[in-house]
Amino acid sequence: MSEQRKNSPARHRPGGGPPGVGGTEKPKNFKLAFKKFLKELNVIKIPLILTTIFSIIAITVSIFIPKLTGKALTEVYNIARGQENSTFTKVISYLITMSILYLINYLFNLISQILMGKASVKVAKSIRTKLKDKLNRLPLKYFDNRETGDVLSVFVNDVDNIQSSLQQSLNQLINCIITVVGVLVMMLTINVWLTLIVVILLPLALLLTGFVLKHSQKYFNRQADDLGAVNGHIEETYTNQKTVKAYTNEDRAIAEFEEKNSRLYESGQKSNFYSGLLMPLINFATNFGYVVLSLVACIFILNGLKMNPQGVGFGVFDFALEIGYLTTFLNYSQDFTRPITQLAQIFNVFQTTLAASERVFEILDAEEEPIFEVTNTLDHIQGHVTMEHLYFGYTPDKILLQDVNCDIPTGKMVAIVGPTGAGKTTLVNLIMRFYELNDGKITIDGIDIKTVSRSNLRQKIGMVLQDTWLFNGTIRDNLKYGNPNISDEEMIEVCQSVKAHYFITTLEHGYDTVINETGTNISQGQKQLLTIARAILAHPDIMILDEATSNIDTRTEILIQKAMKIAMSNRTSFVIAHRLSTIVNADKILVVNDGNIVEQGNHNELMKQKGFYYNLYNSQFS
Structure with a gap:
């Protein structure tokens, strides 16, 4: 019988839970993997720059909308109080401006998504082409000690992971960074003290998120291992049913399955507990921040009305606030907190992407067949x-x-x-x-x-x-x-x-x-x-x-x-x-x-x- 290599499909550990909560696969060398990953993005340099520009425009115009909303509410409040300088014409102008900004935001977001979608597909195509060309140049000894399933998984799972990460997470990362910076600037243009409160309350949400992630990691890793064991057992017994039946080992196979399935149930229960705990904790922290911010904002509004009955014209360092800016600040605080909590999840996804790209680079960097100088050609040979x-x-x-x-x-x-x-x-x-x-x-x-x-x-x-x-x-x-x-x-x-x-x-x-x-x-x-x-x-x-x-x-x-x-x-x-x-x-x-x-x-x-x-x-x- 000829010497054979292993070619059974590799069993990859599936993850579980919401993004950023499950067991995150990390690259062995983050810096080197990141450097090589950036080089692969050279093929989409122009689309990436355009996507960033369009995202900046889309986020920037959207950031102005809550402030205009506050202006419109303040104007309605003053109209209700009978202020002479307040008219519905101003309110309508605010609403028209907001509608135009919403339209611009939609168009530029759409263009950004389309560009990033095409760019991610282009990167995936480029990587698959490089992998295919590389495999043709690799010696057989490269495959002797590798599972066929592992190599196929790089082609399919890892490249798809990179593509989906570029299409979703990279665009989301750009939006998060721009949103955090833009919202922070807009809050500072309204009131420095309320902005300071939002920034101070932010660590509460981050600490709760970090607590859940820290304690859930081991349980999601254990769930992934147990799920792999269950899948492996099912695959093994299913593909060898004749052998199991021939040795009348059905009961033994069922007992082994029940044992593995019970372990999966226990690890799944614990991991799902932490998975379900994350969002309520984040919501609690966010709502608590809302309460504190609303209370202080109301005090500032009342103080502002004492300073100026029209409730307008306050400086950023005044302990006063336009009444319409209450909803503006609540919206801004949510827009500021949400991207920061998402950044932790995006970073975990990005680490998984780098781990996938690292496996791609392991193939691309593998030693190729030695090349010798070609000095002869075999044409019509005799076969000696x-x-x-x-x-x-x-x-x-x-x-x-x-x-x-x-x-x-x-x-x-x-x-x-x-x-x-x-x-x-x-x-x-x-x-x-x-x-x-x-x-x-x-x-x-x-x-x-x-x-x-x-x-x-x-x-x-x-x-x-x-x-x-x-x-x-x-x-x-x-x-x-x-x-x-x-x-x-x-x-x-x-x-x-x-x-x-x-x-x-x-x-x-x-x-x-x-x-x-x-x-x-x-x-x-x-x-x-x-x-x-x-x-x-x-x-x-x-x-x-x-x-x-x-x-x-x-x-x-x-x-x-x-x-x-x-x-x-x-x-x-x-x-x-x-x-x-x-x-x-x-x-x-x-x-x-x-x-x-x-x-x-x-x-x-x-x-x-x-x-x-x-x-x-x-x-x-x-």
Whole structure:
């Protein structure tokens, strides 16, 4: 069996609770992640500047509205008292001005949202493009110790997280900062002392928010862990139902689920308690501030009426206030407090975004495949392959292949056999340059494969793996994947030779049948037949079959062997197989053990030696 990497989906810990309350994921290096994140924003520099300008305009005009409202109320109050200088004309002018400001605020907010929406999508597209290009340049060893689900999660979850954060949180952050500064200035232009009261009362809300966040963090982290455990258990038992039932472990599985579910219930109860506690506490602090501010403002209003019966014309340092400014200040105090409490939540979201971008940068900054100078090109090759003093290890401290030497003549079928982990697949991976040698060289027709480009080399080699891969599309598209220009006649001819044509024609849409994403609408053996046909249709000069017939039944395997013998004629071929009965007719058999080719020869020669191959062969038929 070929060496395989882990490819199970990664289980990511979901969060919970309202923004800023749940367990916040933090970047490992905030400063470095932030610096790299800013560089990614260069692609939206102009939209970002325009968004900021439009947001400033929208917030600025909206900040003037409460003050105009206060002016209008003061004017109505004076009209009611019969003041000569107060008229409804002034009130109407205030209302018209407010309507115009509301319209300007709406238009500029709309433009700002549209620009930021387009900008966030552009950043996401740019990051995904960079990730895709980077993955194509990464060596296979990068993926050997990484979950496939983790890499996919960066593409999907982390990039989406960055996009949504840019679209919502960044715009919200700009608005919050502008609102706080603008409202503070407007309050100071009305009354310094009332502004001071608002600022003094603000820490109460911040302290209550900080208290809840501090004590809720551990419970939301625990809830996320428990939820991950429950999801993992459900996934494990669901995907292995046959095994659970075969060992009659249903009760045990239910007991384990109930235990994990109970822990999730307990952590969920505590986290939800703190989640529900936050907003009432903030509302209490806000309402308390309202009461204090209203009380002092009313005292200032009464004092102002004593100073001036019209209730207008007071300085910012006077202990007096226009009557209409009571609602103005209450609105301003809310507009001042709300953005500051939101900033803590935005900062938590931003930390999660930086953690997501950090995972993106881990891929973008990963070491790429080494680049060698291209001095040769493989055109019409004969297929004479030599291995000279090969040394290779997946890690520098553990060398797997040691001083491997081999000469494979043109057009010969070479079988590579040996126990699991002996290095069989490693040999063909080195021929494909999926990994680079520590020392030694591999030549094709006398040309060192290091001196040709990887794409040129791989175009000359067809490879069929044990793990079949077919993409979501028609059978025709999958067969032409390696060579889109082949004719339908040649495609059908090859499918007939590998005995795939019959089962394809029995499908409702034949060669136009769509294979779904998981490939479950055709059998494993049928998928393997299609991958073999696909490899042949690519017209390779060298063929590699890594356990290619392992998922095919014995009867089909016999037919496949005959078809493959015809397909591999006049073509150098490497076949990795565990079932030695399938390679007894190979021109040369390389017996690999512990990273060394311990024996070479054809089947009869190796059986006469009564060595490692002899024992391996007899162990399968004893």
